[in-house]
Amino acid sequence: MPTSLLRIFFYLLLVSSLRTFGQAPPSVSTLTQPFDTYRRQALQEKLFVHTDQAFYLTGETMWFKVYYVDGTRHQPLDVSKVTYVEVLDKEHKAVLQTKVALSTGGGNGTLFLPSSLSSGTYLLRAYTSWMKNFSPGFFFEKTLTLVNPFKPLGLPLLRETPDYDIQFFPEGGHLVQDLPGNVAFKVADASGHGVAVRGWLLNERNDTLAKFSPHKFGIGKFAFTPLANTRYRVMMTDEKGRMMTRPLPIVDTQGYTMRLEETANDQVKITVNTNLDGASSVYLFAHTRNEIKAAEQRPIQRETTFLVDKKALGEGVSHLTIFDADRKPVCERLYFKRPTTSLTIGLKPDQKQYASRTKVTLDALVEASAAQSKQAALSVSVYRLDSLAGMDSGNILSYLWMTSDLQGQIESADYYLQTETAEVAQATDNLMLTHGWRRFRWNDILGSQTTTASKRSFIPEHNGLLIQGTVTDPASGRPMPNVITYLSAPGKPLRLYVSRSNADGQIRFEMQDFYGPKNVLVQTNPKDSLLKLTIANPFSASVSTTHLPELSVMESQADQLLNRSVAMQVQATYGGDQAIRYRYPIVDSSAFYGKPVESYALDAYTRFPRMEEVLREYVLGVMPRKKQGHFRLYVPNEPYRTFFEDPSLVLLDGVPQFDMDKIIDFSPLKIKQIDVITNHYFIGPALFPGVISFMSYKGDLAGFPISPSVLRLDYDGLQLQREFYSPRYETDKQISSRLPDARTLLYWNPDFKTDAQGKGRIQFYTSDQAGTYVVEVNGLTTDGQAGSQRVLFDVKNSPK
Template identity: 75%
Template sequence: MPVFISRVFFTLLFLVPVLLRGQSMPSGSGPVQSFEQYRQQTLQEKLFVHTDQAFYLTGETMWFKVYYVDGSRHQPLDVSTVTYVELLDKEKKAVLQTKVALNPDGGNGSLFLPSSLNSGNYLLRAYTSWMKNFSANFFFEKTLTIVNPFKPLGLPLLREVPEYDVQLFPEGGNLVQGLASKVAFKVADASGRGVTVRGWLLSGQNDTLARFTSHKFGIGTFSVTPSEKVPYRIVFRDGQGRTVTRPLPTIYPQGYTMRLEESTGDKLTITVNTNLEGSSLVSLFAHTRNEIKVAEVRPIQRETTFSIDKKTLGDGISHFTVFDAQGKPVCERLFFKRPAQPLAIALKPDQPSYASRTKVTLDASVATAAQGRQANLSMAVYRLDSLAETASGNLLSYLWMTSDLQGHIESPDYYLQPGNEGVALATDNLMLTHGWRRFRWEDVLNSPAPGKKQSKRPFTPEHNGLLIHGTISDSLTGRPIPNIVTYLSSAGKPVRLYVSRSDSSGRIRFEMQDFYGARNIVVQTNPQDSLYKITIANPFSSTFSTTRLPALSVSESKTSQLLNRSVAMQVQATYWGDRVIQYQYPAVDSSAFYGKPGESYLLDVYTRFPRMEEVLREYILGVMPRKKQGHFRLYVPNEPYRTIFEDPSLVMLDGVPLFNMDKVIEFSPLKIKQIDVITNQFFIGPALFPGVISFMTYKGDLAGFPLDPRLLKLDYDGLQLQREFYLPRYDTPRQPTSRLPDGRTLLYWNPNLKTDAQGKGRAEFYTSDQIGTYVVEVNGLTADGKAGSQHTLFEVKNSPK
């Protein structure tokens, strides 16, 4: 670690009392100020995506809700307004992509799974523009299983000898000669599932030095006092007698070790040992998601002990770091404190079982509403079968655990159970085998002080809507072209125009408000220059995490269940297709970007002329056609000064700027519905226009106007239009007897179920013809960051004859 970092670290330590524990840290102290400064400058966003299920067939629709919170306090954020959602295959290629609008209540959307997808496990990931500044390991990720019932599963052949992933983790980080240490191990199969094993630590002479067994999910520990001269090896044996051998991690001749133990009286004891001669000081620094909880300096000869009150630590994962006298981090350890008061969600169906095509009333309530905390819930109700091996996701375990740990966490919900010895041991083993992923000391201590210049992030938060980025360069040399005004527009209604000026690196940026659905965009400069090359950047991230997808594990023995669900899906598509595909269009400002025009003309109220020049000269008072050097130009009067602008006005057709007025004059006026005129100077972004003339066709589709071939025209997806979840009703005596089949296996989806002031919410829906056990899954979040998850079951049986 650089010398100046150690100086900064010890400066921070001695700005506060030598011992800080069991009390709130002063807000003005050095460490608090430094960490708060870091947290504000490098805002960490967290996303969690609740999908309606975790197993799908092609032809079905995946519904999802996005929760968006601050990474430290888990409170809803109002910074980014767009989240990017992708479905990646095993080659990390995006097979589906979409952009979803975000607000403080999160966002929601859907993805139709086409029949072109092959059966397999896919990675769903979500991130914001700001999150692209950091590692892709920070993105939200979850594994989904998708089966294409119209193609062979193509399952991999089972290996006779399984390939086990064996990892060893000395507590604190390293093994040091002559110092006793705990070593954690994790044994997993190719799919990432833990394997139950027994093990032996053997010396070079095959003497058994330790015996051990895995505890939960293939994770366990053993103790060793290593000698650099002894060759160690570890033998693991699974339940079928197959063995795997690994060497002990590197043994260092000198260094430090740490040991964390939970003692009585709600205390943690952290013991630091060293074999270095002349050691003087060690320091313990602890934070919970970048909020400092402990800072303590102690003298050390061979051993020293820190006693920490667990009440000092925040809920969730705390990160302990030991520094030597030079400020170099020498040991690290994680500790998990179960959230004391998660959001308690209660679910109560009005009956334990239902007949087909009958009404279900399901009450949801949260315990914190008595304190004025209303909750935002997402709820899915689907048929439970053996096809899906995992639940659709738990907000509580993700925020408090999974999002702060490296690597795959098997069954994270297990660790959030009410505490007992077994869960506590498994949790501590998990902390030993998974590192912290959201924090580096160098980033904190090197962050610039307030008022100093910060390194520029390439991606900015999308505060007001979708940002479209691009570049302008020389088409021959590739050199970026600065200071060029560029226009982006999309023909249609309402009329919108976006203007950007390229910076010193040729970069342009357009902030797109109310930009929804698949659109055709036009990007151009003025004047058109054939030497300019305009490139629009792909908004999706090109970096990927280290996550590996497990192989598909759907057994051929489940063919009948797959067939049943596939038939139900096809029945729904055949008989209900038109009803289930309905979209909710957002409420947007329908007026043009220039607001109310000074003059507006509906041409249908006038006698039609065959030429545009006659229309402009006879009817449109605010437009002055002039010819200069044999070419037409259009001017407007400079109101209220009764003079004519010296420069031509901005002319648009359906929002697309036009620069060849000869083509405008030759265009048929019979295709024009309306002409708006702005008769004064108009600012938009970095550009100033001497008036605006806006032509609008009947359909807003340019009506065949010949655009300049040098401009850039491409299809671009805006924010996703929200699809409405269809809920059939059987509330009349005749409807339940309808012969129209109802094959729904997903009965209900509501991404925004709000509780009232008393903490109560209600969902009402009808069962289908599909009998079986149904699960209700709910995730929820309050405005102050209280998260919770809950599920319950009910039965659907055949209707009585």
């Protein structure tokens, strides 16, 4: 079994050691066993991306931090080493893409927003290779607003008739005639914000059966019992008196309904009704993020109830499903149990108001119980608030506990995690009724064919980027198994990757420490050179189902747009060079074969005009021979002091070469060094009788002619980390400098850490831009406690 599959197998065994529902009745086990099998095979990964803000102009840079945790316990993971980050437009086409290195501390990166982008709302999404095996509902998604100040906004025309998104959600999923039920509803405008309305439920005789209005954010519910042979419709009016009419969802003639209510003795009561004459029993199955919390069977005639102790349910979103006697899901709803603990982050600036170009000192304090770690990895953003940019660049707490498990966009997700009141509790339950479970479908679990981890198309990238592709017959398209392929990326350090195609013709190259844009060459042995090589696009082909709202920027905000646009252009003009600096990763700079047995720096020797003379005169470990009119190069088989019978692997700047006549004809004046390995050498699945490595001065092949059968393509490796630039004003000369400082993003640190006592200090300097600024912090401890905090301060222009 490949190493990568062994690692995921052992990790899944570790995950399976998490709490599993105990001994269940045999009939219930027909549900619990396939679910537990799925849970062990389908490791849940979660990503959260904290961006420096959520509103941008083209020409600006988006800074982001990626948090990486397991989907059940929200503890930092160390399985995948790469995350894929994309920006999608309204047609869900990728306009920007990048790959970011991951570790247990997450990852961070940047995306420059070019002026070729149009104004609008965009979707930022992030995922790992393993997550591509599942629905895009597993991906992280976040809406961004982008304005191109050099193009007309192109705002949509206002409609006389409101274009509201009105949806109805029967509790449990169905309305069934003669069975009581609740119907939740959601009314949102084109930007996704809830709308205040008044509504009436009417029958076909225009009798008013119920009156209702939203409780919060355009979401509410009403109760009624649908009758046979009756049509229903809903009339609504908004605050401007505009009327809307919508039909109710179809009323089923037969089926099941479910209703949930909390009891006074800290239990959850689930009432199940049916009008089916043959119904004999139903099952309740409850889980919290794939940990089974309840599984029970009860008889039913017309009605039955289940009582679940709240303490038995996990914190966060629980998924409650009712199955009929044939173990088919018939009703489903969500329940939210508020987390009792979270990471408390204190932020205390040394002042509430600052002059321009002055130091801001901000003390951070992470508070936790004695049993919890106070050492946290924090991401910190400090940016100016205005009518364009609101405080919505992301909250890790609400995302992990709520948003990541629910479908659709949630307005003001932070609201639901505040201190619980009756109003908040009602709003939270309404939210559970209107946003479905996003993380799997029951047919994925109860289907007859269960996909095992070893059969999934994408494996976790444990050691770095995987470049994958296929080898096929160009005439028939048939996959070609057992073909040795080579991948090279000329440059320094010297690297060569070898893969043998499997039964499906698939090839995989594990690219450890593969950073930055590269020119990649992929080839086969000469006998297979007519085969077709294809390198797969590593980004997901799954289309997001998220609806992007209309651009919410108004023409009345033109002054704010102009102010920010001027600031961005001034900063790019006067501070652009200092702002673009990269932190290069520490990687092994030696060649992939390590220290060679023989190494020749050719500048230390007499320079000959022909390569054959160089090899014969002073490269002792290489024997050029001519057979049937063509050169071949051999190396001695140490320690036997005989030459290998087969030709050695010959490389030029890491690229395998099979035509030795071209090597002999190549000018030795372009070669800086020759390394020789004088014994058998393994690279992946291949064994070579020695290695001869020619290296040019720049590692760029020095104009060597490449065979047309070699596949050449530009390929972006992992993103190099860019350093955030923040000027310092410590001297009078610096403070009085006439060089403008137009920064609206004062500080960004994706990896700020507190000490063992939970303390840390942040320092930065204000710019020339006056206004109100927000310090926004997200954080995660090693034991999985997440938290978020914000604090405001003002900047006033210094007197001249």
